[in-house]
Amino acid sequence: MQVRETTVPELDPATDLDTTGGGGTTPPPPAPVPRARRAKISWTTRLEIALLAGPALLVFLAFVIFPIVVAGYYGFFSWQGYGPAVDFVGLRNYLTILQDPSFHEALLHNGIIAVLSLVLQGPVAILLALLLNRRLRGQSVIRVLIFVPYVISEVVVGTGWSLMLQTNGALNGLLENIGLGGLAQDWLSNPDLAIWTLMVIITWKYVGFAVILFLAGLQGIPEELTEAAAIDGASFWQIQRSITLPLLGPTLRIWAFLSIIGSLQLFDLVYIIWGQYVSSTAGTSTMVTYMVTNGRNAGSYGYGSAVAVVLFVISLVVALIYQRFVLRRDTEGALTGKGGKRG
Amino acid sequence: MTATIASTPAGRTSVAADRLDGSTGRRRRGRPRHPSKGKAPLQRGNALVYFVALVVIALMLAPVAYIIVGGFRTNSQITVDPAGLPNPWNLQNYIDVITGGVFWNQVLNSTIAAVVTTFGVVALGLMASYVIARYEFRGRGVLYSVFAAGLMFPMTVAITPLYIVVKSIGLMNSLGGVILPQIAFALPTTIIILVPFLRAIPREIEEAAFIDGCSRLGFFWRMVVRLAMPGVITVGILAFIASWNSYLLPLFILNNEAGFTLPLGVQAFSSQYSVDTAKVLAFTSLSMIPALVFFSLFERRIVGGLTGAVKG
Numbered sequence: 001m002q003v004r005e006t007t008v009p010e011l012d013p014a015t016d017l018d019t020t021g022g023g024g025t026t027p028p029p030p031a032p033v034p035r036a037r038r039a040k041i042s043w044t045t046r047l048e049i050a051l052l053a054g055p056a057l058l059v060f061l062a063f064v065i066f067p068i069v070v071a072g073y074y075g076f077f078s079w080q081g082y083g084p085a086v087d088f089v090g091l092r093n094y095l096t097i098l099q100d101p102s103f104h105e106a107l108l109h110n111g112i113i114a115v116l117s118l119v120l121q122g123p124v125a126i127l128l129a130l131l132l133n134r135r136l137r138g139q140s141v142i143r144v145l146i147f148v149p150y151v152i153s154e155v156v157v158g159t160g161w162s163l164m165l166q167t168n169g170a171l172n173g174l175l176e177n178i179g180l181g182g183l184a185q186d187w188l189s190n191p192d193l194a195i196w197t198l199m200v201i202i203t204w205k206y207v208g209f210a211v212i213l214f215l216a217g218l219q220g221i222p223e224e225l226t227e228a229a230a231i232d233g234a235s236f237w238q239i240q241r242s243i244t245l246p247l248l249g250p251t252l253r254i255w256a257f258l259s260i261i262g263s264l265q266l267f268d269l270v271y272i273i274w275g276q277y278v279s280s281t282a283g284t285s286t287m288v289t290y291m292v293t294n295g296r297n298a299g300s301y302g303y304g305s306a307v308a309v310v311l312f313v314i315s316l317v318v319a320l321i322y323q324r325f326v327l328r329r330d331t332e333g334a335l336t337g338k339g340g341k342r343g
Numbered sequence: 344m345t346a347t348i349a350s351t352p353a354g355r356t357s358v359a360a361d362r363l364d365g366s367t368g369r370r371r372r373g374r375p376r377h378p379s380k381g382k383a384p385l386q387r388g389n390a391l392v393y394f395v396a397l398v399v400i401a402l403m404l405a406p407v408a409y410i411i412v413g414g415f416r417t418n419s420q421i422t423v424d425p426a427g428l429p430n431p432w433n434l435q436n437y438i439d440v441i442t443g444g445v446f447w448n449q450v451l452n453s454t455i456a457a458v459v460t461t462f463g464v465v466a467l468g469l470m471a472s473y474v475i476a477r478y479e480f481r482g483r484g485v486l487y488s489v490f491a492a493g494l495m496f497p498m499t500v501a502i503t504p505l506y507i508v509v510k511s512i513g514l515m516n517s518l519g520g521v522i523l524p525q526i527a528f529a530l531p532t533t534i535i536i537l538v539p540f541l542r543a544i545p546r547e548i549e550e551a552a553f554i555d556g557c558s559r560l561g562f563f564w565r566m567v568v569r570l571a572m573p574g575v576i577t578v579g580i581l582a583f584i585a586s587w588n589s590y591l592l593p594l595f596i597l598n599n600e601a602g603f604t605l606p607l608g609v610q611a612f613s614s615q616y617s618v619d620t621a622k623v624l625a626f627t628s629l630s631m632i633p634a635l636v637f638f639s640l641f642e643r644r645i646v647g648g649l650t651g652a653v654k655g
Binding site: 045046048049051052053055056057059060062063064066067068070071074128131132134142144145146147148149151152153154155156157159160161163164168169170171172173174176177204208261262265267268272288291292295296301304305307308311312315316319 | 389392395396399402403404406407409413422424425427467468470473478480486489490493494496497499500502503505507508523524528534560563584588589590591595605607609610613620623627628631634635638639
């Protein structure tokens with residue numbers, strides 16, 4: 001998309017701001033000191049910038065950035081959540097985490113979930129998006145219905161599915177009714193099955209989001225291309241493989257990024273369906289359930305903070321690697337502020 | 344890609360509106376309405392497409408239907424045949440939930456949290472996006488990157504320290520302690536979606552407004568808010584639904600039952616009445632109605648807004 005530079009020439013503060021070294025990016029209130037030497041107008045502009053961006057930046061720094069910094073601090077203490085943190089333990093929390101077999105298990109589960117999410121949801125969602133991108137009667141109704149599980153809260157999904165999957169629940173009852181009672185399983189607490197059950201639920205819940213994202217991406221592909229290919233005799237699937245999918249690349253890569261990060265952060269569904277104790281025996285514990293179990297629920301806020309830091313570092317490393325090697329070509333120029341070169 | 348975006352705000356909106364109903368809009372512009380020769384092979388595949396779509400929809404809706412329909416059964420019906428239909432249909436579970444005070448109290452809490460969060464996110468996000476999209480200053484890219492980096496820090500990572508921060512400013516057990524962090528964590532998505540919308544406002548309009556004596560702030564209040572409406576509605580809905588469904592943060596912040604939002608309420612209810620499966624199902628299905636209604640009213644807007652963001 002073409003980015004229009006909005007500069008009105010006589011307002012241009014760019015050269016002027018060189019001297020203040022990016023003063024506009026520090027938390028605006030207190031407003032930047034009017035160091036402008038040449039134009040009064042640039043002082044007003046800066047005030048406006050501070051006024052408009054200030055509140056958002058303040059809230060963002062206070063509730064997103066600051067807590068992460070605080071976590072780094074409390075991670076070095078053995079702290080029960082009240083009074084000042086005095087019991088400095090250095091790196092002991094981190095050593096405990098990294099040596100704890102149940103953390104290793106949780107990390108492994110997160111990895112499995114991340115990979116399986118991509119493998120299961122990706123192809124299904126692409127197929128559905130391609131099908132739904134064609135002319136269909138009732139297309140918008142279909143789209144709403146596919147998106148329904150995504151809109152329902154994790155708590156509702158977890159409560160509903162766990163009732164349905166109990167040993168005497170609806171799924172086993174249904175299998176019984178259609179004469180397949182032999183297939184009835186303990187879907188939730190059998191350690192061989194539980195992670196697959198979780199994957200089915202995750203796929204069910206989040207595939208709609210992928211479909212909607214892909215549909216949005218598909219609509220950005222010029223119809224002329226596919227029409228030209230069709231005139232040249234390409235089949236529907238040939239067109240999808242050679243034209244649509246490559247052009248959908250950026251959307252796919254963004255989705256995969258969101259999916260991986262989401263998998264690393266998975267908590268609600270597991271915690272609601274399995275609870276803190278069953279999740280580790282059933283093999284569905286995740287890093288965040290580990291954090292809540294051993295941090296807040298155990299009253300060890302210092303330890304919980306340390307787990308948060310580990311989780312954060314893992315997510316950050318994954319995100320940076322992904323951005324460096326996969327997203328790079330998509331975001332090039334997007335973050336430099338002169339993004340007009342794209343599109 | 345550039346070509347599909349018209350250059351006037353009216354055009355921008357209408358393109359967005361076209362896109363809302365998916366390919367129909369494209370078809371209208373792209374080719375004549377009468378079926379052309381090339382359509383024949385597509386026609387043949389359509390039966391298969393409809394079949395697949397039906398199967399998918401059935402799979403998507405079955406668990407939801409199980410929750411809703413299950414609420415109309417009695418516990419003895421559920422015990423005898425877990426997968427059966429209500430026979431007879433029984434309204435008592437729903438009536439119990441609706442006439443009890445607990446449910447409505449939680450609806451009220453959830454509504455307050457969601458509405459305030461939504462307005463907060465839209466107001467703060469729109470203002471910051473306006474700066475990023477339309478002001479020229481050093482550090483603009485940095486400002487954008489700071490917010491965009493927020494995407495990498497979902498609330499789960501920061502939840503323990505966030506709890507400590509909220510506690511230390513005295514907002515424990517109050518909806519404010521849920522709302523402020525929710526606003527903060529919704530800002531990255533909001534800004535990323537809104538910036539392209541605001542950039543698409545043509546400079547001519549802005550210049551015309553300035554010539555007519557409008558200040559930049561005046562332009563913001565009078566024009567930008569209205570021109571960015573499709574994007575604003577999208578981020579508003581996303582923020583509303585995220586807040587309505589939010590679980591982890593209220594779990595940490597809200598400890599007494601009077602302050603519970605619906606997700607906490609559902610969980611508390613289902614452990615309190617764990618033997619009364621039918622009632623749990625009724626409570627659960629009632630709690631998902633508002634988000635569903637809200638979403639189905641605005642679904643087209645969401646797709647439209649995402650399209651703008653993905654393209655931008």
